[in-house]
Structures are given as structure tokens and as C-alpha cells.
Amino acid sequence: MNFLSNITRSEGDPRILRTGPSSLSMTDKLARGLGWFSIGLGLVELVAPRKLTRALGMEGMEPLVRAYGARELAAGVVTLSPDKQVGLTSRVVGDALDIATLLAAMGPRNRRRDNVGLALAMVVGVTMLDIAATKAVAVRHGRKSNGDARRYADRTGFPQGVEAARRVATAQRQGA
């Protein structure tokens, strides 16, 4: 009885005894992880932007951080959906924005340059993951160009041919 889901089964219906291979691959799980990460970070940026700006010596930029939070949330929701390719691609674009913003904050007058450097290293790390995941998802879920090679021109479905099939209704109408 170690499957929680068995509780919802009505009596007599089959219950799970042992679980087997899933349609969800490692790639999908990585995408899902990044999706949740996006949502977590987005929430922090939206709810507590001041914490971030203070740590990074970027006081006054809270509205921008909030906007980035909204962007993260949206990308996260899409990454968790069947359209994960779109979500991950938008994450990569977002990563580029983050990197550009952090680079701009690396100026010599920022007393928190060290923290900015740390943040930058983290963002670059996540960017690598995002790029890897985007590529892996494309391989796992994309259509190969040779998928088009199958055309099924012989699959009429009519053992006596299409023309004979067209005549069926005419014959029936005349019969009736």
C-alpha cells in the first residue's frame, strides 16, 4: 500500500503494485527542474526585490527586478507545460538579459562587486544548463527531417480502390 494514488481507487479496481518505466525522460525532468527554479526565482524577484538589490549594490533598480521576476514566472510556467521548448528558449534569452544587467553592475564604484561576481557565476552556470536542456529537448521531442520520408501514398484504406469506394454511395442511392 505504498502508492498514495491507490487511496483514490474504488474497491475492486486494479491497484498499483510496482511502478515501471515512464514516458518522462531525464531530459523532461531536467526541463521540469528548470521550470520550477524559474518560478522560485521569479517569486523572490517579485516579492522581495529589495533583498536582491541590496545584496548586489543595485539599490533603486527594484522595478527592473520585479519585471524580471514576472519574466521568470512566465518562462517557468511555459517550461512546465508541453511547450517546454518555447519555455526553455525564453529562459535562455532571459539569461542573456540577466548577464547583461549584472555585467553593467560590475563597475568599480559598486561596493558589492564581489556579490555581483558570485551572482554572475551562478547565472552563467544556469545558462549552460538551460542551453543543454534546450538542445536535449529538441533532440528528444523534435521531428527529424527524415520523419517526412514516410508518405503513405499507398494507404488508401479501400481494398478495391478509391474509385470503387466513391461508387458505393451512388449504388446505394440508386438501390434505395
Added chain:
Amino acid sequence: MKALVWHGKEDIRCDSVSDPEIQDPRDAIIKVTSCAICGSDLHLFHNFIPAMLPGDIMGHETMGEVVEVGSGASGKLKKGDRIVVPFTIICGECDQCRRGNFSVCERSNRNKALAEKAFGHTTAGLFGYTHLTGGYPGGQAEYLRVPFADATHIKVPDGIPDEKLLFLSDIFPTGWQAAAQCDIEPTDTVAIWGCGPVGQMAIRSAILLGAKQVVAIDRLPERLGMAAAGGAITINFDEESVIERLNELTGGKGPEKCIDCVGMESHVSLSYPDTIYDRAKQFMMLENDRPHVLREMIYVCRGGGVLSIPGVYSGLDDKIPLGMLMNKGLTVRTGQTHVNKWTDDLLRRIEEGQIDPSFVITHTVGLEDGPEMYKTFRDKQDGCVKVVLKP
């Protein structure tokens, strides 16, 4: 036994589960010999249909051999009978069943109270679908319990392979009902959106029912190729304007009959901004479906024409041009399929060699490869059109 079990969004697993048992005298148990994955299963795969629960067994296109019969069904079925199981569970006795409106059987949905909150009046019980339709375990498994088995079956003769008969369970009658509800005249152009398995069956049905021309719309070359093989003129909506081409093919007047074999998950593309609008609203849970095809049909259909909608929609939708629908005097026919209403006639047509529905099968695999096949079918990889599973 082994079964394909829903665990959550995009998470289908081949699990070991306990065997089904007779729960009611009218039940029967079958040993599944073939089952298939349907486009409707993809809506569940994406978690777009509410009220799925982890642990639900998938599958509603199933056939097999009867191995156990309850006392209440023994008059109609016996051990060893070969049956195809319709995806709609029917009591055979209620008002609706007696009218042939099997997919709205009043008795077979065991979660009636829940369903009535969602749909007003309830639909029939369905195999391997949401708890709104009874939450009955499905047939992508080694064994299946068939409730109301004395009515819920199609007996099929020996000597015809499973592949020709299996689709009597759903997609063949579904394509057929979609075309039959159009009341096709010999002068009609029938336009069919979606060349998945249901669209393919609708194309063949419209031809057999005598349409002047059948036009099939999709974007996947292999599916369009299969549509053309069945006698359809094809439109690739990635490459050409559907509305312009349909008008061209009908002397500027539009098709008399339009069939939506796409449903709630219309392809999202920048060239169709309404699909982006719908997708965004779906993300925010402000809309259930992407009814692009429905909008297009209302727009392009000839006045006085018929819109037939086998494609599944799940809930509340936006921006439907009701004014256009009303003023053009269009007739809308839709519904889950009344499978048993059509199957005697369709079985005869298969036996006479008018049609062989197995043409649509592109992949045949064991149950353990089922989870991976959900992905292949969903992603339209490897020329996949229809997957048959052999438990």
C-alpha cells in the same frame, strides 16, 4: 498484470497492477489482444482534461477474448467470445440508449453527481478517461473489466485480424458519425480539419457516403499523404491559406460541410494569432481550449451548412463568433460517438471489403513500449499516425 498508468502530466508508466475482478453481475473480464492509443489520450497526457487521478489506467480502444462473465451478462456473452469494446459504456436500457444516443447513457457513469456539476446532464461512462466520466480503468492493459458487458460489446467473427476490427471501438465509428451527421449530398464539398486517425477515418467515411469532393487540412506531410491516398484534396496550413484555398475549391462559396477532427489543442503558430491568445489564456487558466478550427469553420462554411465536431473540447472557450454562426444559419452536430449505433453497419462494410481500417496503423509495439509511444505519437515523430499495443 501490466497496464499503462497515468501518474501526472506527460507521465505515463507501464506498471504492474492487481488484476481486475468482476464487481457486478453484469460485468465481464476480457483478455486484451490489441489496444490502441487515441488522440483523446493525448489530451489526458497533457493534463488538459480535468479530474484525472494518479493511478488511473489509460486506454479506450480495446478488443480481446472474454475470460470471465458475471451471471447478469451470461445470456449475451460467454467465455471465449471475441469482442471489440466500445469506448462508451452503455446500459442498453435507459431512455437515451433506447434512442441510440449511447454516448449519453444515463446509467453507466458511476460519478454522475460529479459529472452533472460539470456538464449539466451527464455523459456515459467512458473507459480510461476522467473521473467526470466514471473513472473506469482503461484497456491499455492485459485484462479489462467491462461493466454492463451484456450491452457494452461488439461481437466480431473469427478469421478477421484484430487490426481490421480494433478501430470499431472508437475512431472508425467516430469518423463515420462525423460524416454521417453532415447528411452528405452528392454535390457537397466536405472540408475536414485534422488528418490524425480520426480525420483519416472521416475522410474515408465522407468518400463512402458520396461527397463530391473531400478536402483535408493539416500541416504534417505524411498525414496529408495518407489523406490524399484516401481520395482527399489536401491543404497544408503551414504553406497556404486555408480560407482562400477552400473558397477557390468551391467557386468562392465555401464548403457545405465542415468537420473538426482537431479539437481543443489546435496547433499554435505565429501565423494564427488567435492560437497564441488561447495558449496564453490557457496558461493563466482563463480558458480551457484553443478553438481555432471552430472559428475557422464558422467563418468559411457556406450559409445553411453543417459543422460536425468530433474533436474534443473540454470546457469554457472565448471569442466564438456566435453572431456569424447564427446569421449564416449553420447547424452544429457534435458529441462523443454513439459507437454501437454504427458498428453493425461498419462491421458489414469491413467484411464486404469496402474499407480496411488497418491502413492507419504505423506502429505496433508491446505494452512495455507504450510510455515511449505516447511521446512518439504526441511529437509526431517517425511518421507516427496510429499506435497499436499488443499486451
